[in-house]
Amino acid sequence: MDDAIIKVNHLAASYRRNTVLHDVSFEIQPGSLTGIVGPNGAGKSTLIKTMLHLHPPLKGSVRFFGLPFKKVKKRIGYVPQRGSVDWEFPTNALDVVTMGLYGQIGWLKNPSNLHKKKAYEALDKMGMANYANRQISQLSGGQQQRVFLARALVQDADLYFMDEPLAGVDAATEVAIMTILKDLKDSGKTVMVVHHDLQTVKGYFDHVLLLNRTVISHGKTNDVYTKENIAKTYGGDLRWMREEQTHVVHSIE
Amino acid sequence: MWSILLNSNTQWVMVSTMILGVASGLIGCFAYWKRQSLMSDALAHASLPGVIIAFLIFREKNLFILIIGAAISALIGAFFIQWIRSSTRITEDTAMGMILSIFYGLGIMLLTVANRSAGGNQSGLDSFIYGQAASMVRSDVMTMLILALLVIFVVFAGLKEWKIYLFDPEFAKGQGLSLKGMDTLYTAVLVTTIVIGIQAVGVILMAALLIIPPVSSNYWTNSFKTMLLLSAFFGGMAGIGGTIISAFGSGWPTGPFIVIIASGLFVISLVFGKEKGILINYLYFKKDRKRMTYEKKDGILQSRGAK
Numbered sequence: 001m002d003d004a005i006i007k008v009n010h011l012a013a014s015y016r017r018n019t020v021l022h023d024v025s026f027e028i029q030p031g032s033l034t035g036i037v038g039p040n041g042a043g044k045s046t047l048i049k050t051m052l053h054l055h056p057p058l059k060g061s062v063r064f065f066g067l068p069f070k071k072v073k074k075r076i077g078y079v080p081q082r083g084s085v086d087w088e089f090p091t092n093a094l095d096v097v098t099m100g101l102y103g104q105i106g107w108l109k110n111p112s113n114l115h116k117k118k119a120y121e122a123l124d125k126m127g128m129a130n131y132a133n134r135q136i137s138q139l140s141g142g143q144q145q146r147v148f149l150a151r152a153l154v155q156d157a158d159l160y161f162m163d164e165p166l167a168g169v170d171a172a173t174e175v176a177i178m179t180i181l182k183d184l185k186d187s188g189k190t191v192m193v194v195h196h197d198l199q200t201v202k203g204y205f206d207h208v209l210l211l212n213r214t215v216i217s218h219g220k221t222n223d224v225y226t227k228e229n230i231a232k233t234y235g236g237d238l239r240w241m242r243e244e245q246t247h248v249v250h251s252i253e
Numbered sequence: 254m255w256s257i258l259l260n261s262n263t264q265w266v267m268v269s270t271m272i273l274g275v276a277s278g279l280i281g282c283f284a285y286w287k288r289q290s291l292m293s294d295a296l297a298h299a300s301l302p303g304v305i306i307a308f309l310i311f312r313e314k315n316l317f318i319l320i321i322g323a324a325i326s327a328l329i330g331a332f333f334i335q336w337i338r339s340s341t342r343i344t345e346d347t348a349m350g351m352i353l354s355i356f357y358g359l360g361i362m363l364l365t366v367a368n369r370s371a372g373g374n375q376s377g378l379d380s381f382i383y384g385q386a387a388s389m390v391r392s393d394v395m396t397m398l399i400l401a402l403l404v405i406f407v408v409f410a411g412l413k414e415w416k417i418y419l420f421d422p423e424f425a426k427g428q429g430l431s432l433k434g435m436d437t438l439y440t441a442v443l444v445t446t447i448v449i450g451i452q453a454v455g456v457i458l459m460a461a462l463l464i465i466p467p468v469s470s471n472y473w474t475n476s477f478k479t480m481l482l483l484s485a486f487f488g489g490m491a492g493i494g495g496t497i498i499s500a501f502g503s504g505w506p507t508g509p510f511i512v513i514i515a516s517g518l519f520v521i522s523l524v525f526g527k528e529k530g531i532l533i534n535y536l537y538f539k540k541d542r543k544r545m546t547y548e549k550k551d552g553i554l555q556s557r558g559a560k
Contacts, residue, residue, distance in 0.1 A: 076427065078423070084423065090480050103428040
């Protein structure tokens with residue numbers, strides 16, 4: 001199909017001298033909410049980072065809206081893993097969200113009151129308005145994740161990449177984040193999310209990309225997210241905990 | 254004794270060490286949040302051979318020439334650390350330890366050569382080890398002042414950019430900030446701050462002026478800007494205080510006194526710091542415990558009342 005918003009062709013990347021991604025090719029349709037699912041070390045984060053030029057590719061090409069990354073990076077929002085930054089950094093929640101506007105504000109210029117208001121509204125949307133002036137190290141893990149998401153929202157991008165936004169957050173935050181992701185999708189944005197919980201894949205995502213160093217399977221969740229494909233992704237050593245539930249445990253390599 | 258302080262040269266030296274302290278306090282905050290405090294120590298030590306080589310080539314004790322040599326030498330050191338880390342299995346701290354001691358050893362060896370070579374004007378090169386602010390002449394002071402003011406300008410012109418670069422560089426890149434550009438600028442201001450400080454503070458203790466003020470200021474505030482301002486203030490105080498004390502004795506080195514003042518400010522911050530100080534934490538803990546005890550008593554009273 002030609003209307004794909006992301007086209008990845010034969011992408012390969014290595015991480016600490018190991019080739020973690022090889023021959024990764026897929027296309028993403030606009031307005032989809034895709035879960036990237038795979039075992040630890042499958043290259044999920046590396047895939048996102050390589051697509052966003054945060055990690056050098058070995059070969060292959062990635063195009064967004066038919067253009068290379070550099071021309072469209074302002075239309076792309078990225079939510080890194082919560083652990084990727086130092087939360088002891090002396091700043092407050094509102095300030096972190098305002099960082100999402102730095103591209104719009106322009107370099108070497110100060111944020112105006114309008115920008116602060118925008119950032120505050122994004123925090124409010126994430127249910128964090130009361131924590132705007134809270135030092136970020138005093139926020140819980142779930143609250144930190146909400147701040148990161150608010151920062152992405154304020155960017156008003158067309159395309160969002162999120163690296164495990166649901167890792168280590170409580171149930172309320174998980175619901176809040178998923179509501180926002182569905183809102184984004186409903187307003188025509190395209191979202192790709194690295195996800196870990198196999199049980200919730202069906203409820204959360206309309207598309208799924210099963211990844212283990214290369215694309216195992218990709219498509220509509222209902223078509224692709226089958227027991228066989230999951231088994232293929234997670235290796236042969238799968239044990240089904242309960243036959244009727246899509247809940248698996250795999251042995252450590 | 255006070256006449257020394259009223260001497261115009263001493264006053265100029267004091268102004269320059271104060272501005273140096275301010276610049277170090279600011280750049281130290283960057284190094285602190287980049288987790289590169291030890292890196293600044295390695296670079297300071299690595300600058301010594303450059304100073305001596307520059308002197309051996311030009312036979313002149315002009316600070317500007319010597320700090321160019323120091324900067325080149327420090328950058329070579331930085332390059333080696335980077336190279337060792339990326340192309341061998343040696344970890345960064347080991348690489349820094351190696352470069353620090355090898356370059357410093359080389360510097361001391363060259364210093365011995367310089368001291369033995371003909372001509373009497375090499376005396377004073379020793380001051381680059383422990384620092385001797387009093388040995389600075391007017392042109393040295395001017396060189397240092399101008400470069401330090403330049404560093405301070407670079408910090409405040411791009412405050413917002415520095416903040417996002419230090420907090421979340423990957424996100425900054427997505428926002429269109431050039432990480433390569435920021436890395437280069439960061440290295441440039443770090444090396445500049447180090448090399449302008451080595452005559453007044455010395456290569457051994459220069460890193461203390463970059464490390465101690467930021468750590469101290471972190472106890473007082475939760476805002477990046479306030480941390481920078483406080484760190485600059487602490488650095489400036491240490492610079493001026495150290496220079497005054499060393500001016501009282503003849504030939505007293507400046508570096509150690511600057512470090513002692515900076516450490517004093519650190520101890521005060523550690524105990525009395527408004528945000529993370531030991532005292533405030535203890536008081537909060539006591540207050541909480543008191544509240545808990547009262548609640549418990551209330552609970553007992555209530556249950557008695559119920560009976």
